[in-house]
Amino acid sequence: MTGKVWSTIVPFNGQKKPAHGPREAIMNRRAALRLLASAAISAHMLPLRSAFADTIGVDPANKTVTIGGFTPITGPVPFYAILTHAAEAFFRAANEAGGIKGWKIRYVTMDDGYDPARSVAVTRRLVEDEKIFALVASVGTATNVAVIPYAQEAGLGMFGPIGGASVFFSQPNVFPLLPDYGWSAASNAEYALKDLKLEKIALLWENDELGRSAKRGFELYMDAQKLAPAESVPFEVKTTDFTPHIRRVANSGAQAAILFGSNANLAGALKAADRQALKLNWFAPFFTADPSTYKLAGKLLDGVYFSSWLLPVTSEDPAVKAYRDAITKYYPDDPVGVFGLNGWSNAALFAKVFEALIDSGKPITRENLLAAGNTLTDASVGGARKVTFTANDHRGTRQEAILQARDGAFTMVRDFRPYPAVAFDAKPA
Numbered sequence: 093m094t095g096k097v098w099s100t101i102v103p104f105n106g107q108k109k110p111a112h113g114p115r116e117a118i119m120n121r122r123a124a125l126r127l128l129a130s131a132a133i134s135a136h137m138l139p140l141r142s143a144f145a146d147t148i149g150v151d152p153a154n155k156t157v158t159i160g161g162f163t164p165i166t167g168p169v170p171f172y173a174i175l176t177h178a179a180e181a182f183f184r185a186a187n188e189a190g191g192i193k194g195w196k197i198r199y200v201t202m203d204d205g206y207d208p209a210r211s212v213a214v215t216r217r218l219v220e221d222e223k224i225f226a227l228v229a230s231v232g233t234a235t236n237v238a239v240i241p242y243a244q245e246a247g248l249g250m251f252g253p254i255g256g257a258s259v260f261f262s263q264p265n266v267f268p269l270l271p272d273y274g275w276s277a278a279s280n281a282e283y284a285l286k287d288l289k290l291e292k293i294a295l296l297w298e299n300d301e302l303g304r305s306a307k308r309g310f311e312l313y314m315d316a317q318k319l320a321p322a323e324s325v326p327f328e329v330k331t332t333d334f335t336p337h338i339r340r341v342a343n344s345g346a347q348a349a350i351l352f353g354s355n356a357n358l359a360g361a362l363k364a365a366d367r368q369a370l371k372l373n374w375f376a377p378f379f380t381a382d383p384s385t386y387k388l389a390g391k392l393l394d395g396v397y398f399s400s401w402l403l404p405v406t407s408e409d410p411a412v413k414a415y416r417d418a419i420t421k422y423y424p425d426d427p428v429g430v431f432g433l434n435g436w437s438n439a440a441l442f443a444k445v446f447e448a449l450i451d452s453g454k455p456i457t458r459e460n461l462l463a464a465g466n467t468l469t470d471a472s473v474g475g476a477r478k479v480t481f482t483a484n485d486h487r488g489t490r491q492e493a494i495l496q497a498r499d500g501a502f503t504m505v506r507d508f509r510p511y512p513a514v515a516f517d518a519k520p521a
Contacts, residue, residue, distance in 0.1 A: 149225030150456050155191070157456070158198040159442065160218035161230040162239075167205035172231050174426050175254050176201055178435030179229035181418040182443070182474075192443050193450040199439075200224065206231075208238035215239050219246055226251055226461060229438040233257050240266065247458050249465070251445060252438025256302075258520035261487045267445070267465050269438055269476055271401050271489045271511070273302055273377065274309025277352060278515035279399040279492045280375040281313045283506060284348045287494075288373060294323040294346035296337055296361060298353035306352035306377070309515035316514040322346035331357060334364035341370070348373040355380045358396070359388035366392055378402055381495050381502045382429040397505070398495040402437060402475040404502035405430050411440070412475050437474025441488075444473050477508045490516070 149158040163176035183199045186192055200222045204210040211232070218224045226249045230236055233255030243250050243265055250266045260268040277295070284290045295310050297303035303326065314321055323344035325337045331353075338361060341349055349365075349372050351358050358380050365372060378400035386393050403412050405428065415436040416428050426432060449456060449464035468488070471479045478491040494506035510516070 148219075148458070149223045152456075154196070155194055156196045156198055157225050157446070158200060158223055159226045159228045160200040160202070160215075160222055160224035161228050162204040162211050162214045162218075162235065163201050163231045164206035165203040167207060169206050172206070174423075174431055175231050175435035175438075176229065177423045177426050178415065178419060178432035179252075179439035181415075181422045182436050182439035184422055185414065185418040186443060192446050195446070195450070197443075199228070204232075204235060206235060208232075208234045211235035211239050212242055215242055215248075219248065224248075225458065226442060228252060228442045229254060229435055231255070236260070236266075249458060249462050251442040251465070254434065254438055256305075261485075263486065264483070265462060267441060267481055267486060267488060269401070269441055269473065269479065269489050270434075271487075271492070272309070272515075272520075273305040273352060274307075274312070274515050274518070275511040276377050276399045276401075276492060277306035277310040277350060278313040278512040279494070279509075280350045280377075280397070281310055282512050283397065283399070283494050284350070284373065284375065285317060285319075287506065288348070290347045290373060291319065292322040292345055292347045293319075294325065294341045294344055294349045295321055296325045296327060296334075296341070296349060296351040296353070296357075298357065299326040299328055303352050306350075308518070310350065312514045312518055313512050316512075327353065327357065329354075332360050334361040335367070337361065338364040338368055338370060341365075341372070342368060346372065348375065350375040352377055355382060355385040355388055358385060359392070362389050362392040362396070373397070375399070378492075378495075379430055379434075381405070381497070382431065383500075384427065384429055386497070386500055393497045394499065396497045398497075398502070399492045400430075400495050401489045401492050402430060402433055403477070403493070404495050404504055405433050405475075406501040407475075407504070409475075411472065415475065433475045437476050440474035441479070444468065444471055444479075487516070 164170055164172050180199055183197045187196050202214045204214045229252045231254045236253035236255050237257050252269055256270050260266045284293050297307045323341050325340050327337055351361055358376050374396040376398050378398055381398040381400055403409050415433050419426055419428055419432055445465040448467055449461050454460045466481050466483045468479055468481045473479045479488045480490055481488050491508040491510050493504050493508045495502045496505045
């Protein structure tokens with residue numbers, strides 16, 4: 093199998109950003125789940141193997157640790173490689189600054205074409221040929237899910253898988269940052285009810301697992317408040333004309349609308365509301381709090397609120413500013429936005445855990461790396477805050493802030509607050 097390989101020691105020589113972008117800056121769960129069945133079959137066909145040496149990927153003489161990840165340079169979503177560019181930029185910047193506690197990071201990535209079966213094969217190559225110590229910031233929901241059995245067999249930690257699957261929260265070797273969308277929708281509803289004192293809230297939700305997850309969390313929260321949604325309107329992924337959807341929202345008498353879909357969907361809904369002269373308080377998920385959404389919606393985006401596990405990409409927080417500086421330096425053709433900050437933050441998670449391992453004074457082994465991950469408490473990780481892992485609970489991102497779009501930027505209007513317990517503690521559907 094062929095594949096591009098790049099690292100912070102031997103940089104990748106310039107894969108051009110594709111001319112077209114994704115439908116949205118987030119993994120589409122419906123597409124991911126369609127791929128999962130074939131991936132699971134492929135994973136179970138792997139022959140049994142003996143455990144790897146626990147110190148694989150560690151070079152004490154040169155104080156270098158090799159880690160790896162898979163990314164879709166080819167396949168249906170090559171734009172997602174931007175996530176990996178940002179992760180690589182994190183490690184390159186860290187190395188130039190002296191490394192992580194004096195240790196240099198060699199970050200090797202390979203193309204999996206966004207195909208779960210190839211993801212398993214690529215991970216095997218990373219382990220056997222590149223001798224990686226951990227899997228870091230690998231891209232995709234179904235792709236990461238498919239790799240879990242092999243990673244567990246190899247004793248390999250998976251840090252910051254970039255995708256959304258509830259199975260990530262229950263695996264002892266998987267440390268995810270991305271939250272469940274139901275938690276985020278509940279946070280939006282909580283802010284509308286408790287902070288803005290609104291009562292009539294409508295939900296527009298993408299008719300796939302992304303939207304259904306948001307719908308579950310929203311309904312759990314509203315039910316706990318003994319309130320019914322003003323309206324609940326599904327829409328298809330490719331919807332561009334939201335005229336009938338907004339008419340239903342208007343007829344409901346809603347004071348606010350929460351939309352869970354892409355930035356293009358959000359822009360379409362805002363334009364339809366403007367045409368109908370409907371004034372609402374609008375809410376949307378973190379991945380739409382991005383400069384690219386302003387390009388689609390223009391000034392109509394001003395005033396929209398976003399529940400976000402990440403600080404605003406325009407923040408002057410040192411960690412977020414470091415992301416912007418590094419992307420401008422290493423990947424000047426990549427857009428600076430929440431998509432890249434996502435990849436950067438998932439790379440920062442490994443760095444935070446590796447720092448904890450070094451500070452513990454324990455030998456640098458895979459087993460001790462996992463143990464160090466379970467010691468993170470209210471940690472700041474890239475653009476994320478209040479990240480906590482315990483041995484029995486890997487819901488790392490436990491709180492979100494509320495952002496608001498204002499004059500082309502995104503401002504935090506409410507600090508990080510725990511997710512509403514009724515959604516956060518609910519069993520996965």
